[in-house]
Amino acid sequence: MAQAFKEQGGAATMDPGRLLRWLTSKVMTRVCAPQRLQARRDKAEAARQRDGAAHVVEYFHQVDDGYSHLAAQMLGALAGRYGIELVVHLVSAPSGDNVPEPELLARLSRVDAALIAPHFNLRFPAGDTAPAPELVEQASAILCAQSTSGFLACAAEVDQALWAGDRARMQALATRWGSASGDLVAERIAAGNTRRRQLKHYSGAMFFYGDEWYWGVDRLYHLERRLAELGADQLPTNPALAPRLPVEPVQGASASSLTLEFFASLRSPYTAVCFDRVVAFARAAGIKLVLRPVLPMVMRGVPATREKGMYIFTDAAREARAAGVAFGNFYDPIGDPVRRAYALYPWACKQGREVELMSCFLRAAFAEGINTNKDRGLRYVVEQAGLDWQQAQDILTADARTPQGERDWENVLEGNREVLYQAGLWGVPSFRLLDQNGREQLAVWGQDRLWLVARTIQKLLAEQHVAGTTE
Template structure:
C-alpha cells in the first residue's frame, strides 16, 4: 500500500486537496504571525486617529445564545472601565454552512454557559430546554427598542428574565423600557445580521474592534489588553474585568479513578495548541487519559466557510501566543496527510506511542512547517514520536483505522459534542461529569477534576 504515495505527495491533479493545502499553508503562515497581527492593529489605530473617531466597539447580541447572556452582564462594566463608544446590535444565529449542528450548538451554549458563569463571577441558570418562540420574541422586541446606552443597561436584565422563563417579568420590562412591533424587531435583526456579515463574521456574542473579532467573555481579555495598550483604560493597573483563566492542575492527585477523554483531530488548529496541555493535565492530576481521535470536520462532510476559517486560524494564533504555545509555521495536512497518519495510528497504539504520535504530527503540521504529505515529513513525525520508520513505511495506507475513528465520532456526538478538541471527564463509575468543546475549557476541566477529588476524599 505504501507504494501509492510518492515522496512529493502526489501530483495536484491526483490529489484534490493539494491546492487547498498550498493556499491555506501560505495564507495562514503569512497572515497570522504575531508581527502581522500587530501590524494590522497599528494600521487600524492609525485610521482611527486620522478620522478622529473614538475607540468604537461593536457588540452583536443573539438573545437565545447562552454566551450572549454572559457577555451582556459585562457590558456596563466594560463601558465604565474603558474609554469606548459601545454600539450594540441584535443578530440572528449562525446559518447555512456556518451552522453545521444548529440544535447541538444552542444546547451546548446553555450547558457551557451554566458551567462557566460562576467561574467568571457571572450567572446563568440550568436550562436544558430551548427557549420558547414567544419569550424569545418578547425579549428581542424590548432590546430592539433600545438606544445604545439603554441596551447596555437592560440587556442582562432582559436576559435574566428570558432565561428564567419569566413572562410576567418580561412584560414589566417591556412597559419600563419600551418595545417595538414584530416587523420593527425583524428589521433590527436584519440590520445587525447584515452588518456582522459585512464585517465578516457569523456568530452571536461577538465584539468587533479595529478589524478584529473577540468572542464573548472568553476572548474579552484580548480586547481589554488591546484597549489598555492604546491608553483607553480608565483605571490602568487594575485586574482585567474578565481575565484569561489559568490552567492550574491543583494540589489533589488522583490514582486513575477519573478519566479524561480527549477528542483530537489532526487538522485542527485548536487541537494543535491544546493537545499537549491536555495530556500534561492528565499526567499532573493523575487521572487516566483516553485519547479518541476523529476525522477533521471538513473531511467528514461538515462545511466550513471562508469567514469561519479565517476567524479560527486568527483566533488560534492569538490564543497560542497568549498561552506561550509554539504555533504558526503551518503546513495544512488536510486530505492525504491526515489519512496517511491515521493509517499508522493503530500501530502507534500497539506500540504504546499513540499520544506521542499525535503530538508529533500536530507539532510538525502547525508549529514546525513540516510537509506531512511527503514521506520525509511523515518520517520525521514517526521518529519524533519514538517509533521506527523502517516499520512504519510499510504500514502507510493500511486500513482498519476508519472504524475506530467513527466509533469515537459517535461517542463524541452522543456526549452532545461535534467539534474538536472536545473533552469529557468521567467518574470512577464511567459516568460523565463534564463534557465540553474547546481548547479554552481545559482550565474548567482542571477545576472539575479537583472538585471530584475533593468530593471523593470527603466521601471516604
C-alpha cells in the first residue's frame, strides 16, 4: 500500500477525493476478482460438507413485487430438480438509500415482469396497475401462515389471485390454506427483513446460497450452474430451468427504420458490461443507435449504500464473465474524470466518435485500471478513440473556465435524464426502442434486457413485413 501511495504522489499530498477514489478502486478490483469469488464458494462448500448439511437456499419474497411473483413460480421446480433445502422469508419493499425511486421501482417490477414472463414460460398479467392494498394484506396473511412446503404449494396461486385482482379467488384460498393474524404477519416480515439485513442485502425476489446473492429469475442461471458443478443437479442432461437468454441476431429485413436509444453512464459497471455488445448488436442489425449519456446517479445527488454498491459490482463482474467481457481491473472515475470526459462528448459527436470515446473510457476505467483523473490516462482514452489530444486539452481548458450550469454537455446530459424519466426509468443502462414514426415500442432498464430488445425488434419487423404484404 505504501508503494501505491508513492505512485499516487504520497498519501500526505493526496487530496481526500483522490484518496477515496484510489481506495475504492483497490477494494472493488479485489471484490470483482474471480479468484475471490471462487475462494468464497470453496469455503462455503467446505463448511457445508464438514457439517454434513444440505444445500440450503434462502429465498426472500416481497408480496407486492412483480419480480417476486415470477421467482415464486420457479421455487417448486428448483427445489425438486436440485434437491435443495429451501428456506422462505417474507420481506417488505426496500427503503431508504437503497431505493431512490420507490414508486418507479414498484411500477417497473410490474411492467418488466409482464414483459419477460412469457420468455421464461411464466405468468404475469399485462398492465402496470398496482395490486389492491387489501389483497396484498390478505395474500401476506395466507403466505405467513404456511410452512415451507405450504408456501411452495400455494404461493404461485395466491400471487396469481393478487395480481389478477381476484377477490373471490383470494378468499377461497384463505379458506383453504388459512391466514395468519396481523401480529404474526408483522412478526414474520420483520424477521425476514432482519435476516436479509444480516446477510447484507436490501431487495425482494432474492436467493441466497453459500455466501452469494442471486436476483430473481434473471440470475437463477448462475445458481443453477453452481449447484450443477457441485453435483446437485438431478437432471443434468435437461436444459436449465431459467437459462441465460441469448441476444438473438436480427434476421431478414433491415431494422434501419427503427431507432434504439441507449442511456449510458461513464461510471456504471453494468454499462461497462454491455456497452460494446450493444453497439455491435445495433450495427449488425442495421438499426439507428442514439447514445443518450447521463450523469452517474451518485453525481446527481442520489445516495448509495455500501451493501448496494458491493452487490452491484460483484454481480456485474459475474455477468461480465458469463458474457465473455473484460471487467474488474477498476479505477473509479467518479467526479472529475467523468466530468472531463463528458466535456469532450459534444466535440466527439461532431466528429462522429462519441461511441468510441465512451467505449474507450469505460474499458479504461473498468477493465484496464487506468486512472482517468490524470491527463496521461485521459489522453490514452482520447487517442484510443481516434481523437486529437491537443484539441481535447483546449476544450478542457475552456470548460474549466465555464461556470457550472452553462456548459453545453451539462444541458445535453440533463435533457437525456428527463427523457429517461419520461419513459418511466431512472437508471442505466436503459433502452428505448422507437418505430419509424418515433413512437416508443419498448422501454427497459438493464444490461440483461438486450435479449428482449432483440426479440422486440424481430417482432416489429415481422409485423412490418405482414403489413407490407397485405397493402
